[in-house]
Amino acid sequence: MRWRLHRFTLTKDVPLTISRGTTAAVEHLLLELESGGCSGWGETGGFDTGQRHVTTSALEAELRQWLPALEGLELPAPAAWPALLAPLSAPARCAVDLALHDCWGQKLGHPLWRLWGLDRSSCRSTSVTLGLSSIDQMHQRLARWRSRLPATRVKLKLGSPDGLDHDRSLVEALVPQLQGAELQVDANGGWSLEGAQQMVPWLAERGVVLVEQPLAAADGDEQGFAALQGLAPIPLVADESCWGVEDLLRLAPHVQGVNLKLLKTGGLSEAWLMARLARRLGLQLMLGCYSDSALLNGAAAQLLPLVEWPDLDSHLNLADDPFCGPLLEGDLLQPGPGAGLGVSRC
Ligand SMILES: [Mg+2]
Numbered sequence: 001m002r003w004r005l006h007r008f009t010l011t012k013d014v015p016l017t018i019s020r021g022t023t024a025a026v027e028h029l030l031l032e033l034e035s036g037g038c039s040g041w042g043e044t045g046g047f048d049t050g051q052r053h054v055t056t057s058a059l060e061a062e063l064r065q066w067l068p069a070l071e072g073l074e075l076p077a078p079a080a081w082p083a084l085l086a087p088l089s090a091p092a093r094c095a096v097d098l099a100l101h102d103c104w105g106q107k108l109g110h111p112l113w114r115l116w117g118l119d120r121s122s123c124r125s126t127s128v129t130l131g132l133s134s135i136d137q138m139h140q141r142l143a144r145w146r147s148r149l150p151a152t153r154v155k156l157k158l159g160s161p162d163g164l165d166h167d168r169s170l171v172e173a174l175v176p177q178l179q180g181a182e183l184q185v186d187a188n189g190g191w192s193l194e195g196a197q198q199m200v201p202w203l204a205e206r207g208v209v210l211v212e213q214p215l216a217a218a219d220g221d222e223q224g225f226a227a228l229q230g231l232a233p234i235p236l237v238a239d240e241s242c243w244g245v246e247d248l249l250r251l252a253p254h255v256q257g258v259n260l261k262l263l264k265t266g267g268l269s270e271a272w273l274m275a276r277l278a279r280r281l282g283l284q285l286m287l288g289c290y291s292d293s294a295l296l297n298g299a300a301a302q303l304l305p306l307v308e309w310p311d312l313d314s315h316l317n318l319a320d321d322p323f324c325g326p327l328l329e330g331d332l333l334q335p336g337p338g339a340g341l342g343v344s345r346c
Contacts, residue, residue: 019159019190040102097267105340159190298325
């Protein structure tokens with residue numbers, strides 16, 4: 001296999017603020033693998049979950065050191081990928097895992113969702129994200145989303161540094177504007193346990209359909225989720241707390257859902273395993289993103305038929321996305337029909 005690694009810039013149409021700060025643009029890495037006449041693509045980039053911080057520069061250095069191991073190899077069978085990629089960190093592994101999946105699917109001539117036996121007609125609408133802001137800015141952001149898609153699922157970022165009163169004021173101002181849309185809330189770990197114990201029942205009374213990552217991720221954080229169970233009939237979803245299969249098993253008794261992101265899982269191999277395991281454990285799935293392009297989201301979209309709460313809107317908020325991937329009809333997101341990841345250059 002031959003490889004090339006490039007940096008590219010992704011600029012947001014509207015900068016996104018969450019409890020940990022604001023993102024306006026990021027640099028990501030495109031990995032191209034060539035083997036036997038087909039070219040597979042993968043993407044990775046730095047991100048910060050509060051508990052873990054990864055830079056694009058560190059990922060680039062890690063990949064440039066490791067990628068020569070692929071030179072002289074033919075495309076290995078999928079069963080050999082976990083051992084081959086084991087030395088890599090999860091986000092570095094993501095780029096290679098996606099490029100291998102892309103090559104594999106192209107060689108077989110089918111998209112991954114079809115090779116996995118999934119039914120594309122069971123995909124659901126994606127949520128669109130409203131960042132932490134003032135009430136006026138929140139209303140403007142919702143109007144902007146509505147100018148391009150129906151926005152039947154809205155995800156509001158909470159955990160404001162200005163405190164719970166600001167969080168409550170955002171929800172109070174948004175609920176009358178929903179026009180029947182579903183409201184999800186993501187605190188990004190910005191609440192204390194006491195604050196979360198107040199907020200979860202309060203949000204349930206206002207019709208919010210799920211609360212994501214109420215408490216900061218930490219060792220033993222399943223105890224925090226456990227302390228919030230039974231306060232209200234509202235699903236709790238782990239995001240920053242859940243990276244791989246071990247986290248999923250640890251959290252499963254104490255949450256109703258998990259948010260899978262390919263940069264956390266290290267690509268599709270682990271995410272596909274986690275998605276099937278989560279369903280067997282009776283958990284519901286969210287499928288999320290960081291500041292990712294349509295390449296990473298097109299790869300994630302291969303799992304959409306298994307997902308209750310798709311949350312793949314980052315590529316819909318980019319001014320300079322080089323890629324076209326998932327299909328969007330209204331706010332229904334589906335994996336593309338093309339072989340492999342189904343992603344092309346725009
Ligand atoms: Mg989240």
